[in-house]
Amino acid sequence: MTLEFTPMAGSHAIEVKGIEGVPLAPADTRQLQEAFEQSALLVIRDLELTNESHIAFTRAFGDLVIHPLEFLRHRDNPEIIELSTSPEEPLAEDDPTADEIVAYSGWHTDLTFNPVPSLGGFLRPIEIPPESGYTAYIDAAEVYQALPEATKQKIHGLTVVHSLLDNRAGVPKDADIDFPDEVEAMEEVIHPLVFSHPYNGRPVLFISPTFTRKIVGLSQEASDQLLGELKEFATDERFSYVHIWQPNDLVIWDNWQSIHKGYGHKKKYRRVMHRTTLEGNRNLMDYLM
Numbered sequence: 001m002t003l004e005f006t007p008m009a010g011s012h013a014i015e016v017k018g019i020e021g022v023p024l025a026p027a028d029t030r031q032l033q034e035a036f037e038q039s040a041l042l043v044i045r046d047l048e049l050t051n052e053s054h055i056a057f058t059r060a061f062g063d064l065v066i067h068p069l070e071f072l073r074h075r076d077n078p079e080i081i082e083l084s085t086s087p088e089e090p091l092a093e094d095d096p097t098a099d100e101i102v103a104y105s106g107w108h109t110d111l112t113f114n115p116v117p118s119l120g121g122f123l124r125p126i127e128i129p130p131e132s133g134y135t136a137y138i139d140a141a142e143v144y145q146a147l148p149e150a151t152k153q154k155i156h157g158l159t160v161v162h163s164l165l166d167n168r169a170g171v172p173k174d175a176d177i178d179f180p181d182e183v184e185a186m187e188e189v190i191h192p193l194v195f196s197h198p199y200n201g202r203p204v205l206f207i208s209p210t211f212t213r214k215i216v217g218l219s220q221e222a223s224d225q226l227l228g229e230l231k232e233f234a235t236d237e238r239f240s241y242v243h244i245w246q247p248n249d250l251v252i253w254d255n256w257q258s259i260h261k262g263y264g265h266k267k268k269y270r271r272v273m274h275r276t277t278l279e280g281n282r283n284l285m286d287y288l289m
C-alpha cells in the first residue's frame with residue numbers, strides 16, 4: 001500500500017494514511033522524510049505504536065533529544081517526555097476545581113532556549129479526554145509570507161534573545177519543582193528573527209513567544225512592542241490548525257517552521273501524551289535573513 005498525503009481542508013496540515021507499522025518500509029521512510037522536510041505539520045492516522053516503536057519511528061528522522069527537565073522524562077524511556085497533569089484518582093463529583101483548565105501552554109516553539117533548537121516533535125495520545133485537550137499549530141513560514149512588506153524590511157537581519165528560566169518552562173511559580181543545576185546554569189541564546197529554512201529554503205518568522213526575551217539592539221520597550229505585534233499577527237486564527245486528537249494519531253511538526261499551543265483540559269479528565277523530540281543539527285544563525 002502506498003502512503004496517502006492529503007492536505008487538510010483550510011489548513012497547512014497534511015494528513016498521512018497507509019503506514020503499516022514500525023519498522024517503516026524503506027520507501028515509506030523516504031516519502032515521510034521528504035514530506036517532513038517540506039511541511040510544517042504531518043498528521044498520521046491509525047498508527048498503533050508502543051513506547052519503543054514510537055522511539056524507533058522518530059529515529060528514522062534523526063537523533064533524539066533527552067529533555068533537560070528530568071521530571072518530564074518517562075521513567076523507562078527517557079527519550080519520551082510524558083505530558084500529564086491528570087489526577088491519579090478520579091475527582092469527587094462535587095470537587096469545586098473539577099472544571100478548572102489544566103495543562104494549558106501558550107504559543108511556543110519547543111526548546112528554542114537551546115543553542116540549537118530541536119528539529120521536530122512527534123506527539124501521540126495515550127489517554128484522550130472526552131472534550132478539549134486540543135493542540136493548535138501554525139506554519140511560521142506561511143506567517144512570514146503574509147507579513148506586510150514594510151514589516152519584512154523592518155525585521156530583516158534582526159536577532160532575538162531566548163531563555164528558559166524567565167518563565168520556568170511554563171511551570172507555575174508555586175509548583176514544588178527544583179530545576180536541576182544544569183538548567184539553572186543555562187545561558188541565554190540568540191537566534192535569528194527570520195531565517196531561511198535549512199532544508200527547504202522557506203523564510204520563517206522564528207518567534208517562540210514563551211521563550212523570546214528581547215530583540216538584540218532594541219530597548220526593552222521597543223522590543224516588547226515589536227515582538228508583541230509579531231505575536232499578535234502570527235497567532236491569528238486564520239493561520240491556526242487545531243488538532244482534535246483521535247486514538248492512534250501521531251502528529252509530527254517541523255519545530256523550525258511552526259509554533260504550537262496546548263488548549264488544556266478540564267481537571268476532572270485524564271489526559272496523557274507522549275512526545276519524542278528530534279535533535280536540531282544546524283545553527284540557525286547561519287541561515288539568518
Ligand SMILES: [Fe+2]
Pocket residue numbers: 108109110260
Ligand atoms: Fe511544545
